Amino acid sequence: MKLPFLIRSYRTATAVLEPAVLGLLYWRQRQGREDRTRLGERQGHPSRARPEGHLVWVHGASIGETLSLLPVVERLTQRGLAVLVTSGTRTSAGLIARRLPPGAMHQFVPLDVPRYVRRFLDHWHPDLTLVAESEIWPNTIVALDQRHIPLVLVNARMSDRSFQRWLKLPRIIGALLDRFAICLAQTHDDAERLAMLGAPRVLVTGNLKFDSPPPPADPRVVAHLSGLIAGRPVWFAASTHPGEESAILAVHRALLQRHPHLLTIIAPRHPHRGQEIADIAERSGLRASRRSEGIHPDRATDVYIADTIGEMGLFYRLSPIVIMGGSLVAHGGQNPIEPAKLGAAILHGPHIHNFEGIYASIGAARGALMVKDSASLARAVSGLLSNTALTRDMARAASDAVQALGGAVDRTMQSIEPFIVQAKLGARR
Structure with a gap:
């Protein structure tokens, strides 16, 4: 031609x-x-x-x-x-x-x-x-x-x-x-x-x-960080984009009364934004620590910013609940396959056109739940943190749905x- x-x-x-x-x-x-x-x-x-x-x-x-x-x-x-x-x-x-x-x-x-x-x-x-x-x-x-x-x-x-x-x-x-x-x-x-x-x-x-195999993680690092955060309710905002972190932090503040020891982990899609997100958290009155600075989350850490490369497998393994970034703003969503394979209950916003079919399959199996805004996200996270059986059921359903599509x-x-x-x-x- x-x-x-x-x-x-x-x-x-x-x-x-x-x-x-x-x-x-x-x-x-x-x-x-x-x-x-x-x-x-x-x-x-x-x-x-x-x-x-x-x-x-x-x-x-x-x-x-x-x-x-x-x-x-x-x-x-x-x-x-x-x-x-x-x-x-x-x-x-x-x-x-x-x-x-x-x-x-x-x-x-x-x-x-x-x-x-x-x-x-x-x-x-x-x-x-x-x-x-x-x-x-x-x-x-x-x-x-x-x-x-x-x-x-x-x-x-x-x-x-x-x-x-x-x-x-x-x-x-x-x-x-x-x-x-x-x-x-x-x-x-x-x-x-x-x-x-x-x-x-x-x-x-x-x-x-x-x-694709799930992203790897050093078992020793997983065990070490799991020990540091043991006993704390944890949720993970994965691959976030500008405009989403403020909503994530608002959810953290809204849940503190019911879950006073809550740890929120945020992994920005672009790790160089780590300091920017830390500044937003500090202005919100929350104490933030950055992974790129070699700091581990202690009992006083409210928000742990995973601003490194190649460690998503680590944080998916640490958190039973994951909100996929790029879906609360008009980006089109990020791929939920990795957290599904690693046993997470998946939440996402309304903007998922980049991976609509995948979310539909996982959602039909009851492994993913859509939230519309920070208020509905707070309700969903609180419900899952309070009901570990439901969280496990969602995670299993997500994993089975992904496995069936191989x-x-x-x-x-x-x-x-x-x-x-x-x-x-x-x-x-």
């Missing part, structure tokens, strides 16, 4: 404006959003040698997407393929690198600038590319197509909001989706939307995140098997 005018214009603009993109990259580095020592990777410069043999490039934009791909990465390495895993955020890089199996390596994905992408592909020469969820970058897609490197969209999702936006640009999205060898969708709704937008080959394989890894591997065979034979599409 011929490239539409707007895609050709985008390719020209990103090439001409490369100096400005480089300036943006250095600005992001000064803001702490890029790794200074690895800026070259964002420009397509490799920091590692390419391994011998056939290589699969696997990309996930951030932590959640990349972690969901780890079971697939492990299966690929077991097949004797080298795997290059890329992501685009600092928070994902260190965490992913620690969890990769032997035979896999991590690099930052290059920005979608023609020269950066060309430099990246010239070095790595992938035999197959797997991209997670909804990553659609025109220059990268076109470059892979020109080199006849099969490109597969795995764990694909297309929200109704994104679908409505793309409907206004049908020729653009159609030309890009046409260049995917196959799209493996999470749900039938996702598959239908992708097909309507022009994806010629779509299969439903399910959500890889249901098959199997996506097997279906994904079956779907990409022809491309794996091509890669191992050195063939191209």
Whole structure:
């Protein structure tokens, strides 16, 4: 399919404006959003040698997407393929690198600038590319197509909001989706939307995140912190966004009379906001401690701020009740699969369009409960803290619902098997 005018214009603009993109990259580095020592990777410069043999490039934009791909990465390495895993955020890089199996390596994905992408592909020469969820970058897609490197969209999702936006640009999205060898969708709704937008080959394989192992935690650290907070009622606000912490703290204050030793744990979606949240808590008359400062919660701690990276598994294990962030404000919610796997009763606000299907499944099993505002959240938390049997029942229901929705890894591997065979034979599409 011929490239539409707007895609050709985008390719020209990103090439001409490369100096400005480089300036943006250095600005992001000064803001702490890029790794200074690895800026070259964002420009397509490799920091590692390419391994011998056939290589699969696997990309996930951030932590959640990349972690969901780890079971697939492990299966690929077991097949004797080298795997290059890329992501685009600092928070994902260190965490992913620690969890990769032997035979896999991590690099930052290059920005979608023609020269950066060309430099990246010239070095790595992938035999197959797997991209997670909804990553659609025109220059990268076109470059892979020109080199006849099969490109597969795995764990694909297309929200109704994104679908409505793309409907206004049908020729653009159609030309890009046409260049995917196959799209493996999470749900039938996702598959239908992708097909309507022009994806010629779509299969439903399910959500890889249901098959991902829960985030790990050091048992010694779990035991130590459990001892420190023993006897206290605890609840956990996970992956919160600006505007939500004030509501969480209001709930804490409202519950103090009935639960005087209450401990509220808050893990902001972006850990650098730890001091900001501590300041909000102090202004509310609550004593806050920050995990990033190496401080443990003592009896005087009202709010414990988990502003570190890679420790969500620890805090999910410490708290029997979790409110998922991004749902009390119009963000779209955060994924509840991890706390469900680790035995938490799940609460969420009304804004969950990013994971609507998952919440519907867990909610239908009575493993999740929606709250509308801080007042209804306070009632829900108080009720669960006062009724441990109900909390256990909700947690078990959430875990069972997630377990029943597994199997996506097997279906994904079956779907990409022809491309794996091509890669191992050195063939191209």
